[in-house]
Amino acid sequence: MKIHGRQGGFLNLPNDNIVKTIAVALLLCLVCSVIVSGAATLLKPKQVANKLLDKKANILTVSGIDLDGRSVEDAFQQIETRVINLQTGEYTDAVDAQSYDQRKASKDPAMTLPLSKQDNIAQIAGLPKFANVYLVKEAEQIQKIILPIEGYGLWGTLYGFLALEGDAETVSSITFYEHKETPGLGGEVENQKWQASWDGKQLYDDQGQPALGLVKGSVDPRAPNSQYKIDGLAGATLTSNGVTNMVQFWVGDKAFGPFLKRVRNGDVQAQREKIDEVHTAESV
Numbered sequence: 385m386k387i388h389g390r391q392g393g394f395l396n397l398p399n400d401n402i403v404k405t406i407a408v409a410l411l412l413c414l415v416c417s418v419i420v421s422g423a424a425t426l427l428k429p430k431q432v433a434n435k436l437l438d439k440k441a442n443i444l445t446v447s448g449i450d451l452d453g454r455s456v457e458d459a460f461q462q463i464e465t466r467v468i469n470l471q472t473g474e475y476t477d478a479v480d481a482q483s484y485d486q487r488k489a490s491k492d493p494a495m496t497l498p499l500s501k502q503d504n505i506a507q508i509a510g511l512p513k514f515a516n517v518y519l520v521k522e523a524e525q526i527q528k529i530i531l532p533i534e535g536y537g538l539w540g541t542l543y544g545f546l547a548l549e550g551d552a553e554t555v556s557s558i559t560f561y562e563h564k565e566t567p568g569l570g571g572e573v574e575n576q577k578w579q580a581s582w583d584g585k586q587l588y589d590d591q592g593q594p595a596l597g598l599v600k601g602s603v604d605p606r607a608p609n610s611q612y613k614i615d616g617l618a619g620a621t622l623t624s625n626g627v628t629n630m631v632q633f634w635v636g637d638k639a640f641g642p643f644l645k646r647v648r649n650g651d652v653q654a655q656r657e658k659i660d661e662v663h664t665a666e667s668v
């Protein structure tokens with residue numbers, strides 16, 4: 385297409401011509417916006433896949449599973465992904481465990497449970513009816529239980545995983561894969577030494593109530609009740625309180641509490657065996 389027709393045409397207009405300046409600027413904006421939106425659309429599936437891979441890598445880390453030269457996907461085969469009905473604490477097949485998006489469900493009124501402001505100590509957007517759990521098993525016995533946790537810190541919601549031993553009351557590790565806290569202050573939730581200090585801590589007090597939480601300063605391991613205490617994050621009391629609230633919320637009655645109680649009572653293994661029996665009977 386010729387854009388310089390009669391007597392010199394558009395391109396021959398002087399560069400300080402107002403029409404030429406505006407036309408070139410508009411054309412440039414159009415080209416750039418097409419490139420940017422095209423790139424965003426093309427890269428979206430890759431970004432989603434990378435996010436999922438990062439989540440799996442975090443679950444492996446918190447489970448204490450080494451890659452040993454394997455890909456994340458290969459190593460993740462060791463993890464059993466299940467969905468829990470939070471109210472009953474039972475496994476459910478109501479949604480597909482592999483594709484269930486708990487974060488999306490938390491924002492869908494049809495997929496959430498009522499939660500009063502008073503009970504919502506972690507300040508979550510919504511309490512999903514169903515929640516993912518990740519299990520590491522050996523000879524069908526649960527060795528590790530990985531719970532997705534989230535809650536508000538100072539600047540936004542922190543997302544992470546809490547790993548428990550098979551007894552469903554002893555912590556083995558914690559990790560955070562997304563947050564908005566300040567590096568060096570609340571961002572110290574990523575500090576591996578601090579994360580390692582969660583190993584062996586107890587979730588519940590003698591009355592069975594969630595008791596584990598961060599305290600101001602350092603914890604003396606010989607002090608009474610030190611099994612329920614984690615060092616607070618220096619200069620980040622608000623993030624520290626947020627972490628305490630999110631841990632106590634997710635292991636409490638409104639969230640994974642009923643499921644963890646069933647694991648402690650041995651009911652979960654029994655439920656698994658019942659499902660296996662039904663599947664075997666169906667396939668005969």
Ligand SMILES: Cc1cc2nc3c(=O)[nH]c(=O)nc-3n(C[C@H](O)[C@H](O)[C@H](O)COP(=O)(O)O)c2cc1C
Nearest residue numbers: 538565566569570571617618619620621622623624
């Ligand atoms: C720039 C800036 C960033 C901050 N980031 C955090 C943070 O990520 N987490 C947090 O708890 N407090 C943060 N604070 C400090 C809080 O405002 C508040 O003073 C602090 O939580 C009190 O904790 P402390 O009693 O341990 O000093 C920040 C303060 C400033 C000025």
